[in-house]
Amino acid sequence: MTTILTQVFKELGYTQDHSLLDVRLAAGYASVILAAASFYLDYTFGFDFARPYLVYTVPLFFVLEFFVSGWLYFKERNVAYVGKKGDTKVTVSTTAANPGVDYKIVVDVDGGKKTVDAKFNDWFDFNGFIVYSKFAGVFEALLEKKDQ
Structure with a gap:
């Protein structure tokens, strides 16, 4: 991931x-x-x-x-990604229930946190490959909400 x-x-x-x-x-x-x-x-x-x-x-x-x-x-607890774009800093933290398909994503953009509760099978096809457009769409939507 x-x-x-x-x-x-x-x-x-x-x-x-x-x-x-x-x-x-x-x-x-x-x-x-x-x-x-x-x-x-x-x-x-x-x-x-x-x-x-x-x-x-x-x-x-x-x-x-x-x-x-x-x-x-x-x-570093559960931090999956830290990135910067100009003065904007984004931190992505993830947790997954074990066992299970529930996946919690917390995106922190300059102190403003947005949370998404999703399921792994929302992003993977029948053969187990990730569907990039669906996965990327989650983060694009979260960052657009922050920009507005």
Whole structure:
């Protein structure tokens, strides 16, 4: 769905914003680098040499991992797409009942939220392929309401 969302909003003139992912990747890579440095010091020089460094790197690792978990839970939760068009920012969040065919889409355009409750089978044909025009029409209609 994310690829289709990217295509839909690209046709509507939006460019994808990766800032949410960039923050998560930076914190994740920093924690991995800390873990690797801690392992290297301990393996190469021994625990007695590495102990003063481990006192700082291990808690910092856990702080970074806690930050990443919080970021995923509070900021990126259910976000499928973030895009910009000039000064306008659009965020698309989706949730699906499991199991089921119900699909909830929340489109946030500069703080104004619009919600669509739909069913997966509204957008897919009998063979399981997505009907692009129907899927794109949902977002075009939501964005037109915002412009009016």
